[in-house]
Amino acid sequence: xxxxxxxxxxxxxxxxxxxxxxxxxAPGMFMFGLYVIWPIxxxxxxxxxxxxxxxxxxxxxxxxxxxxxxxxSFYTSLKNNITWLVLYxxxxxxxxxxxxxxxxxxxxxxxxxxxxxxxxxxxxxxxxLIFTWFYAPNFGLLSGIIKTVTGSNVAIxxxxxxxxxxxxxxxxxxxxxxxxxxxxxxxxxxxxxxIEAARMxxxxxxxxxxxxxxxxxGPATFIAVVVTVIGALRSFDLIxxxxxxxxxxxxxxxxxxxxxxxxxxxxxxxGYGAAIAVVLFLIMMIFITxxxxxxxxxxxxx
Amino acid sequence: MFPMPVQKAAPWVRVGYQILLPIAxxxxxxxxxxxxxxxxxxxxxxxxxxxxxxxxxxxxxENYTAVFRDSPxxxxxxxxxxxxxxTVIGAVGISCLSGFALATYKFKANLWIFFLFVAGxxxxxxxxxxxxxxxxxxxxxxxxxxxxxxxHTAFQAGFCTLFMRNFIKGLPFAxxxxxxxxxxxxxxxxxxxxLPLMRPAIAALSVLIFTFVWNDYFWATVxxxxxxxxxVTAGLYSLNGQxxxxxxxxxxxxxxxxxxxxxxxxxxxxxxxxxxxLGATKG
Numbered sequence: 263x264x265x266x267x268x269x270x271x272x273x274x275x276x277x278x279x280x281x282x283x284x285x286x287x288a289p290g291m292f293m294f295g296l297y298v299i300w301p302i303x304x305x306x307x308x309x310x311x312x313x314x315x316x317x318x319x320x321x322x323x324x325x326x327x328x329x330x331x332x333x334x335s336f337y338t339s340l341k342n343n344i345t346w347l348v349l350y351x352x353x354x355x356x357x358x359x360x361x362x363x364x365x366x367x368x369x370x371x372x373x374x375x376x377x378x379x380x381x382x383x384x385x386x387x388x389x390x391l392i393f394t395w396f397y398a399p400n401f402g403l404l405s406g407i408i409k410t411v412t413g414s415n416v417a418i419x420x421x422x423x424x425x426x427x428x429x430x431x432x433x434x435x436x437x438x439x440x441x442x443x444x445x446x447x448x449x450x451x452x453x454x455x456x457i458e459a460a461r462m463x464x465x466x467x468x469x470x471x472x473x474x475x476x477x478x479x480g481p482a483t484f485i486a487v488v489v490t491v492i493g494a495l496r497s498f499d500l501i502x503x504x505x506x507x508x509x510x511x512x513x514x515x516x517x518x519x520x521x522x523x524x525x526x527x528x529x530x531x532x533g534y535g536a537a538i539a540v541v542l543f544l545i546m547m548i549f550i551t552x553x554x555x556x557x558x559x560x561x562x563x564x
Numbered sequence: 565m566f567p568m569p570v571q572k573a574a575p576w577v578r579v580g581y582q583i584l585l586p587i588a589x590x591x592x593x594x595x596x597x598x599x600x601x602x603x604x605x606x607x608x609x610x611x612x613x614x615x616x617x618x619x620x621x622x623x624x625x626e627n628y629t630a631v632f633r634d635s636p637x638x639x640x641x642x643x644x645x646x647x648x649x650x651t652v653i654g655a656v657g658i659s660c661l662s663g664f665a666l667a668t669y670k671f672k673a674n675l676w677i678f679f680l681f682v683a684g685x686x687x688x689x690x691x692x693x694x695x696x697x698x699x700x701x702x703x704x705x706x707x708x709x710x711x712x713x714x715x716h717t718a719f720q721a722g723f724c725t726l727f728m729r730n731f732i733k734g735l736p737f738a739x740x741x742x743x744x745x746x747x748x749x750x751x752x753x754x755x756x757x758x759l760p761l762m763r764p765a766i767a768a769l770s771v772l773i774f775t776f777v778w779n780d781y782f783w784a785t786v787x788x789x790x791x792x793x794x795x796v797t798a799g800l801y802s803l804n805g806q807x808x809x810x811x812x813x814x815x816x817x818x819x820x821x822x823x824x825x826x827x828x829x830x831x832x833x834x835x836x837x838x839x840x841x842l843g844a845t846k847g
Contacts, residue, residue: 282750283669290662290721297718298684301695308694366570383829384822385779387797391818396595401615403598457566475566492686499781520690532694539690550686554679
């Protein structure tokens, strides 16, 4: 590659390895920059303005954030986000439990695994409608069951003390299915010699699970926690479908609150909405940074 | 294997497991089964208070016909396909290129660009909402399928790049190196050596992105206003408002909207699960 006479060809040949990656990256970086990276910066900028989305923007500094600090809806949303995050974590042990239950080799087990995974494949809109019906007072399946057992009628989604939990339960359904599939594949890659050795030493049941299996499932657990955290903080669809933030705004989370402020009948307050989005973004960045730092460690070791 | 295979356990455990499996499945899918049964229930049953019992007769044909005849759901489904298919092609195509770049070249910014794609993939949608909507309005793509296609393609490119890069990293690098020594151009290495080996990854990723984009609801509500460009997720929600208490129709509509990704999942099951775990565990 060193002694080539034609000049343009020699330039290309000499620098091919340096230029080629940028050519391959160009379409992806352009699209991702235009629709993801640049809008993040724009949103941060917009959060310092008062803007209805059409007219002129008016610079107001930190006023949106100051207003946010004294907005009750903001605290309700934040509290609900935390509730989502905590309860969503249940999908990790529950997903593991179902994966362990299904990790057998009886006839037809493949079909069972697929059917258990079903809730993750269908749209959250459909999940939301299904659960709205499931919870519906008088004729919903669940309230039917509750009525038979306790004798009283419960309207879960109309009760501001219960509604958030009702929506979270609906979200857990597909999330557990997702975690289950991660663990099922994780269980496939487990070192069976080590299990047999531990069994020889008399390890059984919980002991075996806790000391041998769970440590080996580390990578699957990590991914399960990441997708669960992201899923919890991204929750929007189910709230929009099942309660529209109600009753009395009690099921709002930051993502839905932001949407309401920026784009719905509550008024086109783009600047205020952007400020809410920035807060949510910063919360998520904590988790994203932790995730990326750990990936970086893995890359260095690889 | 953990837990202990039931074949090795006492006979009563084996039998018990076989009985427990279908019971657990029915309990797990109870909400879905309820909807499926409601979708074939005649309207009269609901009026008469027969919500849980056996439907008085099979009204599946009449309910599903009514859904397609009396609502634009067929149109919404067509829109969903028109949005989803170009997005899958675009995002997977772009990420074949960017994944190849990040997996096979050593340069300073490599890991930084990779992590930008990874991190961008996890951010909350709301931080993009106002600028992306504004950009689409200004470029005349608001309320059209093109705005959605371009946004989804760009956003999914992040996940796809992560996925493709990890997949190509797993290929034998010696193949590429020996081709370079032979003087094969970088493009030909990509086109004739690496791309043919990427088929399983392309299949897995396509199924995954199809379901992700098909099931999107948030962007459909942000970027589309009228019926003409509305995909089935947002469409179903607006129909739900019209079909107040007509649960047999809501149920039939839900089943119709869920069917394409479910069919995709069953046809390409192997790829789908390979996709979820490949993209996930190798990160």
